[in-house]
Every structure is written in C-alpha cells, then in structure tokens.
Amino acid sequence: MPSMNPDHTQWFYEDLVLKPMSAESAVDAITQLGTLLQKGGFVKETFIPAVIQREQEFSTGLPTAEVGVAIPHTDVEHVLREAIAVGVLDKPVDFGEMGNPGNNVPVQIICLLAVAKSEMMVKILQSLVEMFQTPGVLKQIIQAKDAFEIVDIFRQHCQTE
C-alpha cells in the first residue's frame, strides 16, 4: 500500500509505477495501471471504466519528439485522492492521437492521472507537458532501471507547488 504524507501533495509513488510493463492494448494498459490506483485507495471502482470510455471519445496519445506518451484521465468524481500511475512499456501500444481522431500514436510511457480537484488538473498537466518537452527526460524514463528512479525523475521535473 503506498505511503501517504498528509502534509504534502504527492503525485508519484513507487508502488504506482510499472516498469517493465507489457500490455496488449491501450485498454489493457489503462486497466493494469488503474488497478494499482484502485488497490491503493486512490480511485473508486468507477474510475477504470470511466477512463476507458473517455479515452475512446477524447484520445490522449501525444507524439513527442522522443517517445510517445499518453495521459489518460477522467472526471474528478471518480477519484478519492490524487496520484499518477506510471507505466513504461517494453513494447509500445497504440493510443489514439489527441485532437486527431483516426490517427494512432505508439505510446511507451503512460501517465494515468487520478486528479481529485479540477484546478489541480491544470497544474499537473502544465507541469507534465513542460516535462515532456524537456530534451532527454523521456529517454531517461525509458532507460531508468527501476520504479525508484522513475519516481525520482518525475518528482524532479514535475512540481506543482
């Protein structure tokens, strides 16, 4: 069970990182990561189906300069406490491309966002987007050796305070 420091807004936990990860599809990947969030008490049972449904309607695959990333998420009502589950796939899976329906992006890094307040959504998203655009960081994540290293990279680059 991930530890929780009540004084500090924490988004990343070692127990919520899957690396290595293998998935057959975007739905499979979302289900695996969503299960971690659910077991950790971060989200309600309605979270995973809500994310999958939203992903079909508004895809979140982003083709970046280095590695395809996806940021699946859903409404705050399905979330109990904020966290981001991170999956780093050995082999990419296809996600629909954001803003470009019908197009797929091979995604290797998945950040499944559990956001409890909508104003936090914007902050975390801005922070993530900036991180994705920082040269070398996504490659660093792919090459990280374990969950601890990945959490460390995210915490360094993704500050919302």
Next chain:
Amino acid sequence: MVSEKRVLVACGTAIATATVVAEKVKEIAKEAGIPVSVIQCKSAETRGRAMVFKPHVIVATTTVPQDLGVPVINGVPFLSGIGIDAVKAQILEVLRKEE
C-alpha cells in the same frame, strides 16, 4: 490601435488541456502586442459558443466542427512540443489579419 481579437479554445472538458493552450495563446498574443480575449469551452459546446462569442479563431485539442466559418487550429503541439513554432505562426497570422 489594434482591435481586440477573440480566441475560443476547445478541449474535451474545457478545464484541462484547454487551459494549458489558452495560456499559451495569451502569451503569444502578448509577445506580439495583440490584445486578445480568450475563452474556453468543451468541444461539444463549440458551435453554440462560437455563435455567441464570434471568435476570430478556434484553437482545439479535440475535434470540433469545421463549418463555423472560423479557422480552426490544432492546439495539440502546445502539449506535445512538436510543431510549436508552426502553430504559433498560424495563430499569429490569423490574429494579425485585418477584420
């Protein structure tokens, strides 16, 4: 005196990616010295909002109707980092147009 331009930013929920993109649009316009008024909406509300707000341009991170008589620009490059310069140029071109 440059007249104020209206930009409608649309995304799936109106609060997440639209906010990120809206701030980028404001930044670009400010740098270029063009006064803008930027509002956000859900993609499903685009048609109604566009009729009332009469934007000069729509910047979207999801699909929106293309038949509103307003140029629609894909705002996803602000999120992915790919093609940011091109999309900035596109937006500025529209904002600089005389009415």
